[in-house]
Amino acid sequence: xxxxxxxxxxxxxxGDGAAAILRKEWRLPSTELSVCSLRHGLRSFLDDxxxxxxxxxxxxxxxxxxxxxxxxxxxxxSEPYFDVLFExxxxxxxxxxxxxxxxxxxxxxxHRGRGLMMMAALADTTVSSLPQGTTVTIRPSAxxxxxxx
Numbered sequence: 210x211x212x213x214x215x216x217x218x219x220x221x222x223x224g225d226g227a228a229a230i231l232r233k234e235w236r237l238p239s240t241e242l243s244v245c246s247l248r249h250g251l252r253s254f255l256d257d258x259x260x261x262x263x264x265x266x267x268x269x270x271x272x273x274x275x276x277x278x279x280x281x282x283x284x285x286x287s288e289p290y291f292d293v294l295f296e297x298x299x300x301x302x303x304x305x306x307x308x309x310x311x312x313x314x315x316x317x318x319x320h321r322g323r324g325l326m327m328m329a330a331l332a333d334t335t336v337s338s339l340p341q342g343t344t345v346t347i348r349p350s351a352x353x354x355x356x357x358x
Contacts, residue, residue, distance in 0.1 A: 233295040239280045239308070247293060248273050251304070254295050258302055264349050267331040268304060274324045275306035275334075275345040283310030287341065304347040311340055 233254055237243035251272055255265045272293070279291035288309040296303045328334045333348045 231295075231297045235293040235295075236290050237276075237293065239283065239286065239289050239291055241277075241280065243280070243291070244273050244276045247276050251293070251295060255302070258297055260302065260349065268302065268347060268349060271328040271331040271334060271347045272304045272306060274328050275304075275347065278324050278345070279306055279308035279343070283308035283343065286310030302349055305344060306347070307342055307344045309342045311342075 231254075233250075235247060235250065237247060248269065252269055255269060258265070260268070276291060276293065283291070286309040291306060291308045293307075294303075294305040296305075325334075325336065328345070328347065332350050335346045337344045337346075
């Protein structure tokens with residue numbers, strides 16, 4: 210991981226003495242190399258969730274797309290970083306990617322502009338865009354949850 214990464218992985222203990230929350234945070238420079246670094250680091254945490262392989266890959270792809278968008282679309286960022294939060298609480302995986310700039314459309318082309326649709330197809334995805342940054346929250350798709358899902 211990058212030297213600018215802010216690492217914090219800590220389980221929280223619930224009333225029964227069992228770990229109820231696992232949290233990991235990254236702060237990565239807004240460069241393309243950070244997506245590769247995030248992919249490797251996030252993969253190791255996702256491997257420990259017990260998610261089915263297809264669901265794990267979908268979450269990883271959606272998170273990396275959100276990170277790519279944070280790099281490409283954050284205009285005039287107040288900080289040259291994007292933040293990623295990975296959390297497992299009571300078995301529910303959540304990944305949050307946040308940039309620190311105003312959304313701007315990227316370059317156009319026939320193979321561009323499908324990232325948000327792709328993320329929505331891969332996982333339950335919400336996007337909140339404010340002047341101080343865009344936040345993307347990703348969770349396993351409800352369609353893939355449950356037995357046989």
